[in-house]
Amino acid sequence: MPLELVPVRCLTDNYAWLLHDNGRTALVDAPEAAPVLAELAARGWSLDQIVLTHHHADHIQAVPELVEKTGARVLGNARDAARLPPLDQPLRPGDRFPLCGEEAEVIDVPGHTIGHVAFHLPGSAMVFTADSLMALGCGRLFEGDAETMWASLSRLNALPGETLVCSGHDYCRGNGAFALSVDPGNAALQKRLAETAAGQRPCAPATLAEERATNPFLRVRELADSLGMSNASDARIFAELRARKDRF
Structure with missing residues (x-):
């Protein structure tokens, strides 16, 4: 259970x-x-x-x-x-330790801060990401660069899609508005925001599969053409999106 x-x-x-x-x-x-x-x-x-x-x-x-x-x-x-x-x-990245009796794994996710870690509980299909991967967004790059944060997000994105992403803040309104500005035709995003606005669901947690479908920082390849960056690397597209969010 x-x-x-x-x-x-x-x-x-x-x-x-x-x-x-x-x-x-x-x-x-x-x-x-x-x-x-x-x-x-x-x-x-x-x-x-x-x-x-x-x-x-x-x-x-x-x-x-x-x-x-x-x-x-x-x-x-x-x-x-x-x-x-x-x-x-x-603890150190890669360590496994008992959390409420279940084995948890420490995942290295620098970018927001250099020492940021996440905690993955595969048995309960949960990951605690705080200010790295966030609901509909990601944290600001206070101590790391875009490549570092993109590597961290990619590490988290490799987890199973049913993993529940438990992030550190409810920034749904701002993150959602930015997501719509760069991904206006995304029906899954529109549905998620409408349900949240109606009080039918909280901003977090959401499954990783849902973040993949609605979070622009996990959709860099899908957004490449609309950003005019079809030939850019994923990390470079992420950097552009993060810079736009900083100015949003």
């Missing part, structure tokens, strides 16, 4: 993610303590693990309070340990 997945809305537009199975609970990223603690209390869950995707404050700032109140162990990228809260279990 897949792990139970609970999205927790934090701050203005952040997602934190709770995972639960057989009395064990894990949290992916810690933007804000109060909503997480409230969700735990409502469900009668204790918190055992906190896994961190990258060092930005809106993903780690609640760690001290959550550790103090729950005693949870903290896991994160050993290569970025100097910028993360103290780690009880340093």
